[in-house]
Amino acid sequence: MDIKTRFDIQRKRILGRVGMNPRILWRDHRAIRRRAAEEHEDLPWELRVAHMNRALLTALRFQLAPEELMIGRVCPPPPESPEEQAECEAYFKEHPWGFAPGQTGHAAPEMDELLAVGIAGIRRKIESRCSGVFAESCRIALDGFSRMIAAAASAAREAGNPEIAERCERLTEQPPASFRDALQLIWFLCLGIEVGDGAGLIVPGRLDRRLIGFYLNDLASGRITREDARSLLAQYYLLLNDFCENGLAYSVMVGGDTVNELSYLALEALRYSRLTYPSVGICVNRTTPHDLKALALDIIAEGLPNPAFFNDELIRQELCRQEIPAAEAGDYINSACVEITPCGASNVYVASPYFNLCGTLLEAMRGSHAASFAEFRAEFLAALDRKIADGVRRQNQFRELRRSRMRRPLQSIFTRDCLERNRDIEEGGARCNWIECSFVGLANLVDSLYVIEREVFNGGLSMEELTRLCETDFAGHETLLLKFRNRYPKYGMGDPELDATVQPLIDHFCAECAKYRMEPDGSRFLPGAFCWIMHQRLGAETCATPDGRRAGFPFADGAGPAQGREEFGPTTAVRSVCSWNHSSLLGGSAFNMKFGKTLLSTPEAREKLLALIDVFLEGGGFETQINVADNETLKKAQKHPEEYADLIVRIGGYTDYFVKLSPGMQQELLLRTEYSGF
């Protein structure tokens, strides 16, 4: 069977799925956990949780079809009747161990050691380093893990694939001996932690670093070709899309201080899998080869899942500042959009929490009797500081709940330094236990403060009047809304005075977050400015804002300008975004740009886009993603052309703004993908 056919069949199956993905089904399944908990009620709760883990892992069953190059597709768990579900609910209410709130996973597990010594080697490590309840829980979980792989071996044998069966049998104990072995084991690892420990978004991470040794060996011995490796990576990607539902993020990252053939293959594989996951990010520094970046742009132009470009030098520097050793600072992963965590050593909670900057602004406006703008600004920051304090408190509560009720033994085995410290990840065994929060609506905040200073403190509007306008969505005062939106400079327009107001705000966020140390281990609370979908969600629940944003309208995404502000084009937007220092935002600082398809249609055009990205990164930008307005999104966008105000029309010798065109012409242009110049 040729590769294209293999993948077409699998893609069809994945896209044609009816019902929920296995990830959700296994995450929400209770009966297996309950039975395991009941069977071991005499044991300490940590071991009961370990048995729940093991029971899940040993209950996993796999399917292997002839067109698949790896085994990894899991069957759904046995269905639960509503009565069973209710009984389990009741049981776990009374026996609350094994579940706790707060953000989980979002990490790339430690893999190098497993790939070197295999499960048997890991077991030996547990025996020599660990003791007590923790050691026992690790043994139990690791046993479950090994048995899971044995079940895969059986399934492969039944499916008539002795090669894969033999591979899995070996991997139950032995280290991988080939690229195929290693990739297979990485799949099992990520799957096992996600299902067994209930940790979401366990990601494959820096595949080019992890697998290069195996690849080169196999290449030298003739066991694998470049194309084989690419197909296997694509196969991995397909398994991911089968397992996970839409709307999440699973990340692979390539490049940075390690660029090798696999860096390219991980991107090329996207041409074969052609589905949502994973995102493949490129870590860019001065030495990044041009052709790797050009490949990423080709992938984007082909309409495939979007490589994002990360500022490797900035990120590594900041990780060192957070006391990650320089030798390890290059081995990080976005977890799983823009938030940065160190690979293999992370118990970092990301997006914990999201702060609604404009929501807080409005609260400050409601209660304000400030006599000057400086005073008001201080009131706003004080209100935000209270939110931050609350946020920290809540995260500490989650940590406490997790410490007292939750264990993730398999994730612990594969997170440095849990084994060395003889402590589960939920007890703080990981080397890195930061909490990363994220500030949503930065552009709207900046733009709104600018209007407030001039309208209220240097104009005739009172704070109460402005607040009422926002709360009533400017009803009856359309002209004021338009004035605030159109008559004031905005972040993204390259206005130096306005742009200069951003750095002091960022400095404040960073300084405030830096005051906190999480309990009990003193780990840090780090800021970010990315949104996932929260710019839409929080925007939907926030009234109008002084920058001229309507009630319910999304906030600006990440660290970029608000929608409709990019009239001056991407170079001006880049200048605004790079006017302040992003380096402290390890929680992620995202800048998304949107272009019509034809701006990516030739290698020449893509070179210009690459130059734009390079200037952005060299100018101190943290991360950028290019979104291509393809036909699918554009059809949806016909309902909200204001969300596409940043699209630019470029025709030789012609000038206009997309937003000025009549709705009919906008719509026509939106759907035009030939060489009309758009």
Place this chain on the structure above:
Amino acid sequence: MTGCVFAIQKFSTRDGPGIRTTVFLKGCPLRCLWCHNPESQSPECEIAFLAARCIGCGACAAACPAGCHDLAGGRRFDRSGCTRCGRCVEACCAGALEKIGKFLSPEEVLREVLLDRRFYERSGGGMTVSGGEPMAQFPFTLALCKAAKAEHLHVALDTSGEAPREQYEAMLPFVDLFLYDLKAADPVKHRTLTGRDNARILENLRFLDRNGAAVLLRCPLVPGLNDSEDDLAGIAGIANGLARPHDLTVHPYHPLGVEKSLRIGRRPALEMREFAAPETVDRWLAFLRSRCRCGVALN
């Protein structure tokens, strides 16, 4: 010294190599039927009205000293009394009224252009001066290009060729690339389509060609107007007749200029509202490629 500028467009990707900023000057001696920047033709400032943005608040009517704006019985903008004072533009918060044309010094323009210097450096880009016809404001354009060259920017000039030869001669040291329009070979047809014949235009082209200028030929092609095989053969003939091969780019007709005409209260000269069809464009490219010894590409 100032020039009348109606746009400074950043991240221009189709006005020469690399990422560029295009400076659009107001005023043009030609009146091409298909003009996609109709607001560039008159050298005077104008007021544009964008109907889709009007919220009917009447601020413009209140502000206008000459009573040009009227909301009663449907929105009406009577330009006959308009002095372009711009008070209505000031008063409109919806962005429905715009003043087109601003007087700027070469230094002011260059300062704006230099903001994107890092992008030019990274991409091999620079500044393009376009319009309208930049040579219609020759002293300004010369000063601007001189100043840009002093800053080591790559300078492109987008021109119709309809200007005195001495002016092109003076520009030579300060222009790295001429983007030169070729609309029709036949002088009678040229006059019908653009308002002027092409004698001087062709002379200037040959002058630039002889004097070592880098030239990119730009051919705006309008279905049914200047795209017959004879027309295209004529264009190819001109290109082939030059001493050096200069690449040629095809600029298919698009209707985006029609709306801009309506915004400035004019009827478009050409009521053609469709984009040139892809098959038509393919045909043009194939024909020109078969005839031209230079490279032929789509812009």
